[in-house]
Amino acid sequence: MNIKSLYIIKRETGLCMYHKDFTDAIFDPDLISSFISAMTSFFDEANQSISSRARAFEGTDYKILVEFGEWTIGALSASMDDEILRDKLRRLIEIFEEQFNLLRWVDIDLAVYSRYEKHVIDELLLDQVKPDSVIRQKLNWDLYVKNPEVDSFLKLLPETISVREAAEFLEIPLEVAMNIVANAIWEKAVVLTNPVRPEDIYQTTSLERTEKVIDGVSPETTAALSELDGETPLAIAAEKVKTRDLRRFLDEIAMLAEKDAVERVSEAQATLVQHSSVLQEILSNCARLLGNKMTRNIFVESRNALMDTYTWLSFVDLEEDIDVVVRSSLSSAATKGKILPDILSDGLRALMQFITKRISILIGSEPTNTIISKVMHELKQVYPKISQNVQWNQLTM
Amino acid sequence: MYRQMKKQHAPFLVLGILIPLGSVIGIVSGNQDIMSMLVAGTTFLTAWVVAGISLTSHLVDGGSADDRFESMHSRIAIALLFFAIAESAAIITGSLYVLDAYQLAIGVVLLIGILLWVEGTLHYLYTANTVLYFSEKYLVIPLILVFSTLPYLGGLVYILLTGSIVCNYLLIVIPIEIALTAILVSQLIIGYHFRKGYLGIPVILSFIGTVLLLVRMIAWCFVIPQFSSPILQLTGAIAYWVIGLSLLLVKSGSERIRTIT
Numbered sequence: 267m268n269i270k271s272l273y274i275i276k277r278e279t280g281l282c283m284y285h286k287d288f289t290d291a292i293f294d295p296d297l298i299s300s301f302i303s304a305m306t307s308f309f310d311e312a313n314q315s316i317s318s319r320a321r322a323f324e325g326t327d328y329k330i331l332v333e334f335g336e337w338t339i340g341a342l343s344a345s346m347d348d349e350i351l352r353d354k355l356r357r358l359i360e361i362f363e364e365q366f367n368l369l370r371w372v373d374i375d376l377a378v379y380s381r382y383e384k385h386v387i388d389e390l391l392l393d394q395v396k397p398d399s400v401i402r403q404k405l406n407w408d409l410y411v412k413n414p415e416v417d418s419f420l421k422l423l424p425e426t427i428s429v430r431e432a433a434e435f436l437e438i439p440l441e442v443a444m445n446i447v448a449n450a451i452w453e454k455a456v457v458l459t460n461p462v463r464p465e466d467i468y469q470t471t472s473l474e475r476t477e478k479v480i481d482g483v484s485p486e487t488t489a490a491l492s493e494l495d496g497e498t499p500l501a502i503a504a505e506k507v508k509t510r511d512l513r514r515f516l517d518e519i520a521m522l523a524e525k526d527a528v529e530r531v532s533e534a535q536a537t538l539v540q541h542s543s544v545l546q547e548i549l550s551n552c553a554r555l556l557g558n559k560m561t562r563n564i565f566v567e568s569r570n571a572l573m574d575t576y577t578w579l580s581f582v583d584l585e586e587d588i589d590v591v592v593r594s595s596l597s598s599a600a601t602k603g604k605i606l607p608d609i610l611s612d613g614l615r616a617l618m619q620f621i622t623k624r625i626s627i628l629i630g631s632e633p634t635n636t637i638i639s640k641v642m643h644e645l646k647q648v649y650p651k652i653s654q655n656v657q658w659n660q661l662t663m
Numbered sequence: 664m665y666r667q668m669k670k671q672h673a674p675f676l677v678l679g680i681l682i683p684l685g686s687v688i689g690i691v692s693g694n695q696d697i698m699s700m701l702v703a704g705t706t707f708l709t710a711w712v713v714a715g716i717s718l719t720s721h722l723v724d725g726g727s728a729d730d731r732f733e734s735m736h737s738r739i740a741i742a743l744l745f746f747a748i749a750e751s752a753a754i755i756t757g758s759l760y761v762l763d764a765y766q767l768a769i770g771v772v773l774l775i776g777i778l779l780w781v782e783g784t785l786h787y788l789y790t791a792n793t794v795l796y797f798s799e800k801y802l803v804i805p806l807i808l809v810f811s812t813l814p815y816l817g818g819l820v821y822i823l824l825t826g827s828i829v830c831n832y833l834l835i836v837i838p839i840e841i842a843l844t845a846i847l848v849s850q851l852i853i854g855y856h857f858r859k860g861y862l863g864i865p866v867i868l869s870f871i872g873t874v875l876l877l878v879r880m881i882a883w884c885f886v887i888p889q890f891s892s893p894i895l896q897l898t899g900a901i902a903y904w905v906i907g908l909s910l911l912l913v914k915s916g917s918e919r920i921r922t923i924t
Contacts, residue, residue: 567921630858
């Protein structure tokens with residue numbers, strides 16, 4: 267999720283009330299705000315439809331996402347369009363309209379930039395910073411950084427260090443370190459990279475490849491590209507091609523990602539794959555105790571009970587005996603980021619809760635908890651990080 | 664539990680009334696022949712109705728070879744069919760002079776049914792152990808067979824040493840009793856783990872039915888050498904009914920989860 271710029275535009279006048287460039291400035295803010303305002307008005311007029319609204323503009327390597335508030339338009343330039351970014355943009359618009367409501371009627375100086383900065387950092391930058399993220403200081407950062415906290419933070423650290431190591435070194439809480447790093451990114455003092463982890467899920471972008479050998483990539487990694495189907499974690503893909511050096515494999519994947527030969531799946535897709543794995547394991551273990559037919563009944567009854575709240579659960583089904591299958595409509599929406607990961611994890615967690623409840627009615631809570639413990643233990647062995655994303659305590663009886 | 668049972672199970676419930684009723688009438692009549700006829704008729708009917716309902720409930724749906732749960736219940740249903748055949752044979756031959764050859768033939772039929780039953784049960788137990796971890800996987804079946812055989816080894820040694828012959832079909836009855844004991848041990852293990860769930864009830868019922876069958880087998884060899892004697896038949900009828908009821912309750916588990924809100 268590479269965010270480039272943010273613009274908050276007054277709808278009536280097309281005036282840019284706030285903008286921030288996270289990378290090098292691409293557009294003149296007044297120019298882009300006038301363009302967006304004009305284009306959205308044009309599409310509204312042309313379609314004569316209240317519900318039809320221009321929502322995105324696309325360039326070669328960027329997209330401008332547009333969301334509408336009551337009296338403002340928010341525009342976010344990013345490398346991809348997904349529901350998470352749109353959700354953040356909508357929240358930012360809401361906060362802006364609430365905080366600077368006076369600007370709807372009059373044009374006065376409300377110190378917008380200084381007062382709104384924290385919300386933008388919290389919404390767009392903070393969740394990019396993970397404990398394992400690596401920060402690399404830019405050249406001559408000390409010449410332009412104004413934030414004293416960031417200044418003292420970076421001065422004490424080596425040029426390249428992970429966030430967790432920085433917090434340990436400076437003996438400050440991890441959350442504080444993450445906050446300071448977010449501010450450092452805001453000040454463009456550091457470059458943040460998230461290392462490739464074994465439990466990450468990637469997919470191959472170049473489906474037709476003429477050369478059998480890729481420069482700088484080992485034969486095992488090249489062979490593993492066919493395993494990167496958007497559903498298989500890297501550790502499993504490496505195991506399938508019998509990779510000897512996992513670290514090198516991950517580094518090569520990072521290199522291929524920079525070349526756009528592979529891409530990390532959206533967070534929604536990763537959530538869907540992870541939770542589906544857990545669901546599959548629970549159902550498989552249940553089937554060993556209760557048989558396939560009763561397990562299938564449990565699944566269907568649990569899913570039907572949740573359909574009113576999570577209509578998309580109808581696209582999660584069982585094939586053959588008890589093989590969990592996600593229909594293409596849902597997996598496509600997850601891949602494209604059209605559905606939020608939180609909604610997916612909520613729905614699948616609720617489904618698993620309903621299933622475990624029904625299992626415990628039939629065989630008692632102790633064997634049910636044994637199943638959950640077994641699944642958790644097995645998942646932790648294979649995907650240590652993924653197992654942290656699942657709320658196991660909510661599944662136990 | 665009665666809510667979960669369907670209308671087609673009504674004959675089964677009727678049998679539950681018929682068995683004690685027939686027995687009481689027979690006993691009250693004071694006439695040995697009438698009592699024998701009533702008990703024989705009730706047992707015959709119970710065995711075949713229970714076998715029929717169990718087979719239609721558990722065998723028709725089929726299921727994959729990996730599904731040990733369904734497999735086990737299918738085998739129990741088939742075992743009930745063999746019991747029904749054995750009862751029929753016992754009633755027919757019971758009117759003739761009691762010959763060991765007939766008792767042996769009945770024993771062979773019973774043994775086939777019970778071996779199917781114990782095979783299904785042990786396979787299920789092995790699979791359940793992969794989830795519930797009550798023993799090392801390679802020890803599950805050997806341990807159960809050892810515990811099941813031990814009680815009979817002592818008796819067998821005594822019989823061999825003293826040279827006393829209890830019945831000529833001992834070679835058939837002993838394996839039957841070992842197999843039934845193995846089933847009982849397995850049911851105890853499964854029943855213990857499922858004791859707080861709905862499926863604990865059918866396991867307990869199945870355990871009771873199996874105990875009655877084991878008592879019948881022991882009495883058949885050591886006390887009453889005629890399979891078709893009224894007291895043995897009555898024991899059998901109650902056992903079949905209870906086991907059949909447990910199979911029906913397992914099937915009704917799906918209805919149970921449907922009622923959860």
